[in-house]
Amino acid sequence: QVQLHESGPRLVKPGETLSLTCTISGGSIGNYYWGWIRQPAGKGLEWIGRTSSSGRTYYNASLETRVTMSVDTSKNQFSLRLSSVTVADTAVYYCARDSYEGIHWGQGILVTVSS
Amino acid sequence: DIDMTQSPSSLSASVGDRVTVTCRASQSISRYLNWYQQKPGKAPKLLIYTASDLESGVPSRFSGSGSGTDFTLTISSLQPEDSATYYCQQSFSNPRTFGQGTRVEI
Numbered sequence: 001q002v003q004l005h006e007s008g009p010r011l012v013k014p015g016e017t018l019s020l021t022c023t024i025s026g027g028s029i030g031n032y033y034w035g036w037i038r039q040p041a042g043k044g045l046e047w048i049g050r051t052s053s054s055g056r057t058y059y060n061a062s063l064e065t066r067v068t069m070s071v072d073t074s075k076n077q078f079s080l081r082l083s084s085v086t087v088a089d090t091a092v093y094y095c096a097r098d099s100y101e102g103i104h105w106g107q108g109i110l111v112t113v114s115s
Numbered sequence: 116d117i118d119m120t121q122s123p124s125s126l127s128a129s130v131g132d133r134v135t136v137t138c139r140a141s142q143s144i145s146r147y148l149n150w151y152q153q154k155p156g157k158a159p160k161l162l163i164y165t166a167s168d169l170e171s172g173v174p175s176r177f178s179g180s181g182s183g184t185d186f187t188l189t190i191s192s193l194q195p196e197d198s199a200t201y202y203c204q205q206s207f208s209n210p211r212t213f214g215q216g217t218r219v220e221i
Contacts, residue, residue: 035211045159045202047211058209061116094158100206102149102164 002027004095004106012089012113018082022095022106029053029071034078035098036069038091039108046091050098051078085113117141117205121214128221134190136217138203141184147207148186150179152199153216159202163188195221 008020022034035050049059051069059067068081082089090113095106118141128134138148146166151159161170163179166186176191190197198221203214 044215045204045213047213050209050211060210098206098211100147100165101168102161102170102206103151103159103204103211104161105158108158 002097002104004097004104006093006095006106006109008109008111010109010111012085012111013115014086014113015084018080018085018089018093018111018113020080020093020095020109020111022078022080024076024078029073029076029078033098034071035096035103036080037094037096037103037105038089039094040088040091048080048082048093087113089113116210117144117208117212119203119205119212119214121201121203121217123217124215125218125220128193128219130193130195130221132193134193134197134219136188136201136203136219138181138186138188138214139184140186140205140207143183144205144207146182147205148179148181149204149206150177150188151202151204152197153202154199162201190219193219193221197221 003025005023012018030053033050036048051057066083071078092108094108097104120139148166150163153159167179178189180187200216200218
């Protein structure tokens with residue numbers, strides 16, 4: 001059973017870049033799409049985007065100008081960078097394995113944008 | 116983008132009740148519809164994938180149906196541990212989109 005674990009700074013200043021890493025255990029990063037989804041407190045789920053193990057990416061158009069996703073196959077990890085953050089980017093960020101047969105989720109990490 | 120609309124937004128039911136949540140897509144998504152359960156402070160959990168396939172380990176009281184634009188999640192006999200928010204999600208195209216959620220209270 002694949003397990004996903006998010007890591008990274010939990011506090012980011014406005015205007016800076018949010019950077020998160022997801023480590024995959026119990027499975028290989030190959031042959032799947034891997035993505036990020038976020039959820040502000042008390043709100044619904046927002047799909048940020050996904051990347052293949054070969055680096056093919058799809059981003060939500062609402063975030064596309066600020067988002068970069070990448071893969072490190074040697075470490076079985078993938079990453080999210082979100083630039084120029086504002087308080088509106090405060091949310092729980094989930095990494096996930098994203099396929100036609102649904103999403104398998106990490107536990108999530110709360111990232112707060114505040115000065 | 117494909118809009119996903121769930122109804123109702125919330126419901127209250129009793130243990131043993133049959134509960135139905137519906138999800139409508141703004142265009143046909145074939146059977147690429149998934150259902151999730153989320154409890155407070157936890158990550159969503161996949162219940163049903165491709166409209167009607169039960170994820171391993173999920174109790175058989177959960178079932179899904181539908182195709183095209185209209186889908187249903189049914190809990191055949193509601194249990195206390197089913198108190199949660201339920202989301203539908205389409206995996207037909209990018210961007211993936213979610214319904215707004217249905218809160219089930221017992």
